[in-house]
Amino acid sequence: MMKNVRWCTSCNVPIIGELCNICGNSGRRCAKDLKPIFNSERALFEELLGIRLPSFTFRYRNRIISEGRTFLTFKLDAVNKRLMPLYHQGQENTGYAEEVDFAEGIRLTIKANVKHLKEKERTAVNFIKEATSNYSRTFILFGGGKDSAVVAMLAKEALGSVPLLFIDTTLEFPETYKFVEEFSRTYGFPLIKDDDGEYYRAKLNFFQLCKRLGPPSIYCRWCCHIFKEQPVRRFINNHLNDPTDAAFLTGIRRCESRRRGNYAPIELGKRIVGQTLVQPINDWSDLEVWLYVFWKGIKINDLYELGHARVGCWPCPCTPPLMDFVRQLTHSSLWTKFEEVLLAYATENNRSREWVRKGLWRLRRPKRQKIFVYPLHIEGGDSEILFKYFIPHKTSLFEWLKILGDVKADEDKYLKLKTKRGFEVRCKIEGPQVKLMVKCAKRDYISVKTLIEKVLFRSLNCIECGACSGSCSKGAIQAIEGKVIINLKKCDRCWSCLKNSCIVQDSEKMYVVKLDPFSLIPCEKGLPMNHVIFLSKEIGKRVAERFKARGVNVEIHEGGKVICIDADITREEIEELVLSALEG
Ligand code: SF4
Ligand code: SF4
Ligand SMILES: [Zn+2]
Structure with a gap:
């Protein structure tokens, strides 16, 4: 557990x-922890608060600390874009701090903590040596922040020069792009840059994706999947013969967030299967990282001097509100562009301007509205079932169907494919729609249903x-020219690939195609009943019995081919019983 910071009086x-x-x-x-306030950052806070701050000060969240005591607390008024002082100790009590400038204060602080820093360094260096010893290759996931800079220097101490892997999310601050180049040049680290950023910059950039998927939020971080995780997966797939034989050093620390609080020093990738994450400063506090940076004179990103506590993508929804505010001030042109997207989304979705200004967009939960597509017609032979649909025409449809089997045109100008599981898919473009047919053996129905619903969801x-x-270990899914x-x-x-989720699953709207072996028709007389039409009398009878066992009123017609059931019974409930009836 992280220890509290103490103050030597x-x-x-x-x-x-x-x-x-x-x-x-x-x-x-x-x-609990402290972050030093840099000179330019201090000037910014002084201007915002209208209060002069001592030169050698620290901050912990919304608390400014001088001489080990709270000098000032403040509140963020995000709507009016200002900081409001809450408690102010008063200038008269800060005689000592007035005399100490920032550089001198830091020099003394290092002197007071040097044994502890040496111990931290020794432990981390040994850990890196040991943790990477079983891997043929080691990389540093370098994001341009102070934590990855510290890890890079520790790794250099432990292993010599290790390549930096910089994933260009296309959403980095200009200072970060500059810093990454400078850092690798200054310290002689080979720099590997993911070049897929070009794909996103040119075709489907962040702003367009915001329109389609809604702005990212802490509950829906599609941006991380697209811009961060997938490039790493692609790197692993394209450049490493054996992904399990490489260690990736990261600057992730437990105190950064509740989620990261559970991270172990060595983690096996949860989202990126096969990746080993080695986290040598996992238990370091903010102050320990900062003092190590100052002690070793490590070059850091200029953003820190401007008052940014963290470096990362500039529209990140996980940025704490205060830092979000600072970002808006220091990089107003980037923010203005993003704000336009947020306001457009707010207007379209009946949200107020306040929703944007208060930063509530960061808490957005996607509606995940499903537009169900059911078969228009189902035919059941002795051993086969045929499902017929009209679905919207999308170019991606034919691309994704390829993973099922070879697509060929048949004599009726249908594109037809037969899969290794023996079921058949035929489709034909008819205006804005596609006529689609799926034929499968009755005995395979349940496994075909799972597979085809997933493929059609993507399609x-x-x-x-x-x-x-990056989710295909053979590199068969390629993103080329948009x-x-x-x-x-x-x-x-x-x-x-179908086991991994598709980004659209977290969006506002999506099509869901159901391969259901029954039709649901509302009562033509307007009664609050639905007719459920089955492929066979046997299945209908079995479903009716199961509903009766649950105390539901059911009328059986045509020997079980049709049952009439209360309109309150949902399609999902019927589907559940049909599937269990099919299983026997
Ligand atoms: S994971 Fe790759 S190889 Fe397997 S079906 Fe998907 S695209 Fe094809
Ligand atoms: S299937 Fe989903 S995750 Fe893959 S490219 Fe299409 S939208 Fe993106
Ligand atoms: Zn002392």
Whole structure:
């Protein structure tokens, strides 16, 4: 567990170890963690608060700390874009801090903590050596922040020069692009840059995706899947023969968020299967990282000097509100562009301007509205079932169908494919729609249903974002010039890509095609009843019995081919019983 920061009242500096290394005092409790306030950052806060701050100060959330005591607390008024002081200790109590400038204060702080920093460094270096010893290759996931910079320097100490893997999310601050180049040049780290950023920049950029999927939120971080995780997957698939034989060093720390609080120093990738994450500063506090940076004189991103506490994508919904506010001030042109997208979304979805200004967009939960497509007609022979549909025409339909089997035109100008599981799909474009037929053996129905519903979900909803291109270990899903294509030379129809979710699952609207072996027709006399038409009397009878056992009123017609049932019974409830009836 992270220890609280203490303050040595004799030397007037924070201490993170047991004792002050200058005077030997244990100090008194000060704050959970501290972040030093840089000179330009201080000027920004002074302007916003209308209060002069001592030169050598720290911040913990909305609390400014000087001489180990709370100097000032403030509140963010996001709507009116201002900071409001709440508690102010007063200038008269800060005589000492006035005399110490930032650089001198930091120099003393390092002196007071040097033993602790050396111990931290020694532990992290040994950990890196040990944790990476079983892997042939090691990379540093380098995002341009202070944490990955510290990890890079520790790795250099432990292993020599290790390549930096920089994933260009296309959403980095200009300072970050500059810093990444400078850092690798200054310290001689080879820099590997993911070049897929070009794909997103040119074709489906972040703003267009916001229109289609809604702005990202803390509950719906589609941007991370598209712009961060998938490029890493692609890198692994394209460049590593054995993904399990590489270690990826990261600067992830437990204190950064509740979710990260559970991370272990070595984690096996949950979203990126086969990836090993090694996190040497997992248990470091903010202050420990900062003091290490100052102690070693490590180059850092200019954004910190401007007042950014974290470096990352500029529209990130997970940025704390205060930092979001600072970003809006320091990079107003980036924010203005994004704000336009947010306001357009708000207007379309009956949200107020306040929703944008208060930052409530960050808490958006997607509606995930499903537009169900049911078979128009079902035919059942002795051993086969045929489903007929009209579905919207999408270019991605034919691309995704390729993973089922070879598509060929038949004599009736239908595109036809036969799968390795023996079921058959035929389709034909008719104006804005596609006539689609699926024929399968009755005994295979349940497994075919699962597979075909997943493929048709992708086929009808795919926006060609490319996010799933890394989910195929054979590299068969390719995002090329704004198109997602299935490379049949590589695809072996293992269908494992269907196990990963598609980005559209977290959007506002999506088509869901149901391969249901029954039709549901409302009562033609207007009674609150539905007719359920089955493929066979046996299934109808079985379903009726199961409903009766649940106390539902059911009328059986045509020996079980049709049952009449209360209109309150949902399609999902019927589907559940039909599936169990089919299973026996
Ligand atoms: S199926 Fe299409 S929309 Fe879904 S993740 Fe893949 S490329 Fe993106
Ligand atoms: S995961 Fe399997 S089915 Fe999907 S594209 Fe790759 S090889 Fe083809
Ligand atoms: Zn001291």
